[in-house]
Amino acid sequence: MITQYDGMERQFLTSPDILDRLPDNEATRAWISHLESLGPDIPTVSLFDPARMLDDLLDLAVPHEDIDAIIALTPSPERNPDAWRLLERIVAVINSRMGEIDNAPTAPDLPGDGPLARYFHVYPLLALKPLVEEWHGQRCIPEDISRRTLVDLGRNLAVHRKRYGTGGISLHQWLQLHFRGAIYQLGRLQFQRWKLGETSGNAIRDAGHPAEPGGFALNVHITDFSGPMRPNLCSASFDRAREFFPTHFPEEPYRVAVCHSWLLDPQLADYLPERSNIVQFQRRFTLVDRERKPMDDVAFQFVFGRQASEIDTLPRTSTVQRALIDHVRNGGHWHGGSGWLVL
Ligand SMILES: CC(C)(COP(=O)(O)OP(=O)(O)OC[C@H]1O[C@@H](n2cnc3c(N)ncnc32)[C@H](O)[C@@H]1OP(=O)(O)O)[C@@H](O)C(=O)NCCC(=O)NCCS
Numbered sequence: 001m002i003t004q005y006d007g008m009e010r011q012f013l014t015s016p017d018i019l020d021r022l023p024d025n026e027a028t029r030a031w032i033s034h035l036e037s038l039g040p041d042i043p044t045v046s047l048f049d050p051a052r053m054l055d056d057l058l059d060l061a062v063p064h065e066d067i068d069a070i071i072a073l074t075p076s077p078e079r080n081p082d083a084w085r086l087l088e089r090i091v092a093v094i095n096s097r098m099g100e101i102d103n104a105p106t107a108p109d110l111p112g113d114g115p116l117a118r119y120f121h122v123y124p125l126l127a128l129k130p131l132v133e134e135w136h137g138q139r140c141i142p143e144d145i146s147r148r149t150l151v152d153l154g155r156n157l158a159v160h161r162k163r164y165g166t167g168g169i170s171l172h173q174w175l176q177l178h179f180r181g182a183i184y185q186l187g188r189l190q191f192q193r194w195k196l197g198e199t200s201g202n203a204i205r206d207a208g209h210p211a212e213p214g215g216f217a218l219n220v221h222i223t224d225f226s227g228p229m230r231p232n233l234c235s236a237s238f239d240r241a242r243e244f245f246p247t248h249f250p251e252e253p254y255r256v257a258v259c260h261s262w263l264l265d266p267q268l269a270d271y272l273p274e275r276s277n278i279v280q281f282q283r284r285f286t287l288v289d290r291e292r293k294p295m296d297d298v299a300f301q302f303v304f305g306r307q308a309s310e311i312d313t314l315p316r317t318s319t320v321q322r323a324l325i326d327h328v329r330n331g332g333h334w335h336g337g338s339g340w341l342v343l
Contacts, residue, residue, distance in 0.1 A: 018082040019089075022108045031105040034096070035089055042092040045127045048074050056126055059147065061154030066119070066167040073116045075123060083110055083120065090124040098135050099181045101193045101252075106173045118160075118168030121175070125153055128179040135181050139248045149185045152178050155225055162224075162305035183221070186244055188229055189237035193245075193252060194219035200258050203288045204340050211256055218245065218257040218343070222281075224302065229277045234284070242343055257341050259285060262299040264337030271323030278320070285339025294333035299324055 019035075022028050035042075053074070057067050075083040090107040097104040110120040129150065136146040153175055160168045169175065177183040183192040194217050196204070201213030211217070218241060222229055238257070245254045263278050266287060272279050296308035303324055304314050311329070316322045327334065 018086050018111075021111060023111075027106045028108045031093065031108060034105045035093055038092055038096055042089060043095075045088050045091055047076060048123070048126065050074075053126070056129055057154075059150075060126075060129070061151035062122075063154060063157050063161070063167075065161075066157050069115060069167055070119055070122055073119055075116070080116070083116060083123075086110060087120075087123050087127070090121075091127045094124065094128055094176045094180050095131055097180050098131065101182060101195060104176055104180065107176070115167070118166060121169045121172035122153070122157075125172075125175055125179050132179045132181055139181070141184070141248055145184060145186065145244070149178055149183065149190075152185070152190075152223065155223060159224055159305075163301060184244065185223070186240040187237040188222075188226060188233035189241075190221040190223060191237075191241045191245070191257070192219040192221060193249065193254075194258065196256075196258065199290050200288055200338060200340055203286075204256055207286065209256065209342060216252050216254050217340070218254050220257050220259040222261065222263060229281055231277065231280045234281060238343065255343055257343055258338065259340075260336065260338045262295065262302060262334060262336045264339050265299070265334050266337060267327065267332065267334065268320075268323065271327065272319055276319070282337075282339070285341050288338045288340065290338055292335040295336050296328055296334050298336060299334040 019032060022032075050071070053071060054067070057070060062070065075087060077084045086108070093107065094104055107121070107124070110117045132150070133146055136143075153169075156169055156171050156175060157167060160166070160170055164170070177192060183190055196211060196213055196215050196217045198213045200217070201211055201215060204211035241254075241257070245252065264282055264285060264287065266282070269279050269282060274280075300306055300308045300310075300314075303320055304310075306314060308328055311325055314321065314325060316325060324334065
């Protein structure tokens with residue numbers, strides 16, 4: 001997929017550069033500095049093959065209502081030289097971290113707010129698909145796990161539509177984890193190869209387990225649009241993780257898992273019955289005491305696809321919906337929570 005083709009390098013060096021027009025902020029500076037560390041000869045991406053693109057989009061579970069727009073807007077070096085150059089560089093930066101655990105710097109957005117800007121981050125991930133599949137193959141990761149992991153791209157287009165009412169991707173920093181081999185969907189739950197931070201590492205060690213800041217841990221995530229998180233499904237996912245990681249990443253000893261989520265806010269148990277899936281999920285983890293900042297919008301986004309400021313217009317159909325609304329109406333805040341468990 002990635003080839004060097006003549007002429008592009010000269011164009012990179014001589015034409016006015018999109019990098020000079022990106023917003024000047026810390027994230028962009030970190031990303032440019034990583035890009036520069038790769039040297040001047042970054043590989044160029046071959047043109048998207050229209051014959052293959054539909055298959056790839058379907059394989060990635062891209063919602064059907066987004067497919068026409070994504071195909072129609074496909075950038076090319078002639079039609080959108082700026083978008084194309086940015087795309088190639090984003091691919092180069094993510095690919096330079098293929099297989100690594102530590103975060104890659106956040107890729108910049110395409111300046112502007114039109115449809116191409118909204119869909120833009122689909123294209124680097126499409127270009128990375130064969131590269132990460134090859135990497136999965138080297139790790140002998142079964143094809144069905146690879147496929148079910150990468151379909152989070154399509155799911156996140158659905159999440160964008162739920163939140164903003166339009167097609168696009170807003171969580172591209174999250175999705176680059178999938179396309180560089182850092183995260184795996186194993187049944188109901190996703191498991192990210194991760195290293196413990198100070199607070200969690202110290203808490204687990206103080207509880208008498210062999211862990212420390214910087215040590216290996218699996219970071220558990222719960223996908224949207226995947227049905228209830230029934231306890232038996234979650235247990236089956238943990239069982240699969242206990243087998244998957246020693247098989248495919250034997251050099252990374254994962255003895256603990258962590259979770260950082262709105263679902264681990266202990267206040268939820270004041271509103272939900274003990275039998276609720278969320279409460280039963282909470283009971284698996286030992287909560288970590290950490291600074292508690294209000295994050296109402298995170299919980300509201302996951303439940304309603306809306307901000308907490310829209311509270312007066314939101315439905316009160318389910319127990320969680322009523323809990324989120326009543327707690328904030330009564331002057332409370334949702335803080336989320338962090339927890340750990342021994343695998
Ligand atoms: C995580 C999730 C699967 C939990 O749903 P669940 O398994 O049904 O959880 P519970 O059994 O505890 O639900 C208790 C009640 O709240 C409702 N509920 C739970 N999550 C809800 C949601 N996101 N939207 C609306 N209602 C929800 C349930 O339908 C149930 O309602 P009822 O008591 O009126 O019948 C669900 O919230 C979800 O899909 N969330 C989006 C993904 C997410 O939040 N991921 C975490 C990212 S950090």
